[in-house]
Amino acid sequence: MNRRASDPQRQDVIVATLAVVILLLIHFLFRPSLTTFSAAPDLLIGGLLLAALRLRAGHAAALGFGLGVLDAAMALENPGTYGLILLIIAFAAARSRDLLFADARFFVGVYLLAGTWLTRTALALLGTASPGILEALGSALVTAVVTTIVCATIESLTSSALR
Amino acid sequence: MHYTTIGRPGGQRRDLVVTVVLAGCALVLMGLGPESTLTVTRALRSTVLRPFLATHDVFRARAGLVSHVEQLGRERDSLAVQAQASSSLQLENRRLRSMLELPVGEFGTYFIAELIPGRPYGGESSRFLLNTSAIEGLDTPLAIATPAGLLGVVRTTTGSTGVGDYWTNPDFRAAVVTEDGIVTGIVRPFVTVDGEQLMLLEGVPFQTDVPTGTPIVTSGLGGIYPRGLSVGTVLAEFEEQLGWTHSYLVEPSVRPGQESVVLGWLPGLVTDSVFVSEPGP
Numbered sequence: 001m002n003r004r005a006s007d008p009q010r011q012d013v014i015v016a017t018l019a020v021v022i023l024l025l026i027h028f029l030f031r032p033s034l035t036t037f038s039a040a041p042d043l044l045i046g047g048l049l050l051a052a053l054r055l056r057a058g059h060a061a062a063l064g065f066g067l068g069v070l071d072a073a074m075a076l077e078n079p080g081t082y083g084l085i086l087l088i089i090a091f092a093a094a095r096s097r098d099l100l101f102a103d104a105r106f107f108v109g110v111y112l113l114a115g116t117w118l119t120r121t122a123l124a125l126l127g128t129a130s131p132g133i134l135e136a137l138g139s140a141l142v143t144a145v146v147t148t149i150v151c152a153t154i155e156s157l158t159s160s161a162l163r
Numbered sequence: 164m165h166y167t168t169i170g171r172p173g174g175q176r177r178d179l180v181v182t183v184v185l186a187g188c189a190l191v192l193m194g195l196g197p198e199s200t201l202t203v204t205r206a207l208r209s210t211v212l213r214p215f216l217a218t219h220d221v222f223r224a225r226a227g228l229v230s231h232v233e234q235l236g237r238e239r240d241s242l243a244v245q246a247q248a249s250s251s252l253q254l255e256n257r258r259l260r261s262m263l264e265l266p267v268g269e270f271g272t273y274f275i276a277e278l279i280p281g282r283p284y285g286g287e288s289s290r291f292l293l294n295t296s297a298i299e300g301l302d303t304p305l306a307i308a309t310p311a312g313l314l315g316v317v318r319t320t321t322g323s324t325g326v327g328d329y330w331t332n333p334d335f336r337a338a339v340v341t342e343d344g345i346v347t348g349i350v351r352p353f354v355t356v357d358g359e360q361l362m363l364l365e366g367v368p369f370q371t372d373v374p375t376g377t378p379i380v381t382s383g384l385g386g387i388y389p390r391g392l393s394v395g396t397v398l399a400e401f402e403e404q405l406g407w408t409h410s411y412l413v414e415p416s417v418r419p420g421q422e423s424v425v426l427g428w429l430p431g432l433v434t435d436s437v438f439v440s441e442p443g444p
Contacts, residue, residue, distance in 0.1 A: 073203070076326070084193065
């Protein structure tokens, strides 16, 4: 990150880092409960997408790969498949930042929604559960909406707690 | 929060190289065999993920404590009745075998194991992890059951951990027979157009009719599954009739769910971890 960044920017980085860590901790601690409900948020992908906003593309890809392998070990799925999908998503998210991003909360919401929808659909279709395409798309959309709301809430709470 | 970009970062080529190398690692992981994948999974679960998995166990234990106590009481009473009936049956079986001068039957033995279900995104998992020292060094496949019936099969083991498939896995097959021993066939998982997960009994001779409600049990053919393990009950004849055989939809005895303790079956007599033993003289 930019060493000469101003204090507000540095505070933004701290808030974002803390929010991502909280999201990932909640995900791994409550994963069995979160996977039981179809409308539960996917905080792993939400946290990864938020982290990708701040990281270099290579670092985001490494984080995505690592989180994918860890999550696959919990899900008893193929670690390579999960690692590859989250790696690609994180890399694409970090690279698309310069193209798509604007300094507005609306864009963050759209970015989280689209990213989560895409990732969850891919994971559902490539996993061993193999649901139908429509079922995967519908389920992923619900998850994406809830994930966006929860991530935005946690980020706002973290921000207001630190400022 | 402000999401200001930091401009086009330098070293984009390095980012790309890192990503390509990691993608290569992911592809290598995807190509690994079941044993190697299990080794990676077990290493991660016993190190980085250990605190999280321990927390999951605490949550699960607390959540199900009250209901488990009531359920265990019912199961204990039921087992006591079955044990009484089974000991007299086994005694009678021994007497009959000795009268017919048949050799002593080799009953399989059961072991108790901890089952950890897979939790993928979208739908139910058809895979589980099995933890027990009883499977160390054993050849696979190994049948896995609950007191209610057949649950799945362990495909691969590494040390005291095994990876298995529920009967819902598309690759699952089991040789079965009706409880009266007349009709034989093969069951496989089947998903209806409504998305309901059932079993399909195939290979039933065309001139043979299996009434609705007929219990289906494992036939013991192949030696993987013990004979007489409950598989399900016949629901209806399946519409498609392939060649010279019937096929029937079967309601499974056990649906993969929240089982955390299961029974594994070892063919033949084993001295260690004996769960079902022959009665004394």
